[in-house]
Amino acid sequence: MYEISNRLVGRSLRKLRCDAGLTQVAVAQRLKTPQSFVSKVESGERGLKLGEVYSYAEALGIDVFKLVEAVRGQANH
Amino acid sequence: MYEISNRLVGRSLRKLRCDAGLTQVAVAQRLKTPQSFVSKVESGERGLKLGEVYSYAEALGIDVFKLVEAVRGQANH
DNA sequence: TGATATATATCCCAATTTGGGTTATTTAGG
DNA sequence: CCTAAATAACCCAAATTGGGATATATATCA
Numbered sequence: 305m306y307e308i309s310n311r312l313v314g315r316s317l318r319k320l321r322c323d324a325g326l327t328q329v330a331v332a333q334r335l336k337t338p339q340s341f342v343s344k345v346e347s348g349e350r351g352l353k354l355g356e357v358y359s360y361a362e363a364l365g366i367d368v369f370k371l372v373e374a375v376r377g378q379a380n381h
Numbered sequence: 382m383y384e385i386s387n388r389l390v391g392r393s394l395r396k397l398r399c400d401a402g403l404t405q406v407a408v409a410q411r412l413k414t415p416q417s418f419v420s421k422v423e424s425g426e427r428g429l430k431l432g433e434v435y436s437y438a439e440a441l442g443i444d445v446f447k448l449v450e451a452v453r454g455q456a457n458h
Numbered sequence: 459t460g461a462t463a464t465a466t467a468t469c470c471c472a473a474t475t476t477g478g479g480t481t482a483t484t485t486a487g488g
Numbered sequence: 489c490c491t492a493a494a495t496a497a498c499c500c501a502a503a504t505t506g507g508g509a510t511a512t513a514t515a516t517c518a
Binding site: 414415417418421426427428 | 504505506507508509
Binding site for chain 2: 375
């Protein structure tokens with residue numbers, strides 16, 4: 305099946321985090337995960353599950369739809 | 382980190398598929414995956430990655446935002 | 459009922475991915 | 489430079505995945 309690569313997903317998430325003025329450590333604390341988790345997600349080393357996206361968006365301080373839209377947008381450029 | 386379980390995600394996806402009047406085989410064909418994949422996703426045995434959600438929604442014939450909203454709604458009940 | 463077709467679930471298992479604590483490296487100020 | 493903050497890389501047992509094959513369930517109808 306066609307899928308947007310973890311690498312592109314991570315690229316979008318990093319941009320969203322930077323735009324929000326947050327560090328990986330700050331996001332990790334909100335998610336109660338190690339910072340290495342956020343680093344891996346942003347580098348595309350690890351994929352984000354749909355069920356994880358809701359709290360990830362919340363940790364970034366943005367609406368989940370905005371996150372979903374940003375990722376899709378990234379894939380089209 | 383908090384996450385919506387695969388089981389709840391799968392329950393939503395099954396409902397969306399049935400509402401769309403599609404079979405697992407039909408969805409699987411559109412996704413070019415085996416039918417067992419759809420079965421596993423719907424039962425919660427397998428998780429869906431964010432990067433896979435876009436084409437999954439397309440295979441269901443719905444907007445990705447509607448899918449995301451349906452899953453979140455399921456989690457709150 | 460029972461025959462048949464359609465739909466969904468289960469099996470298997472090598473290969474891939476993950477979780478998360480720890481350590482290393484990079485980057486930014488002063 | 490020095491230091492602290494930020495990010496990346498390591499490790500590896502445990503968990504998850506992919507997908508073809510097979511089994512089970514459900515629906516239809518003569």
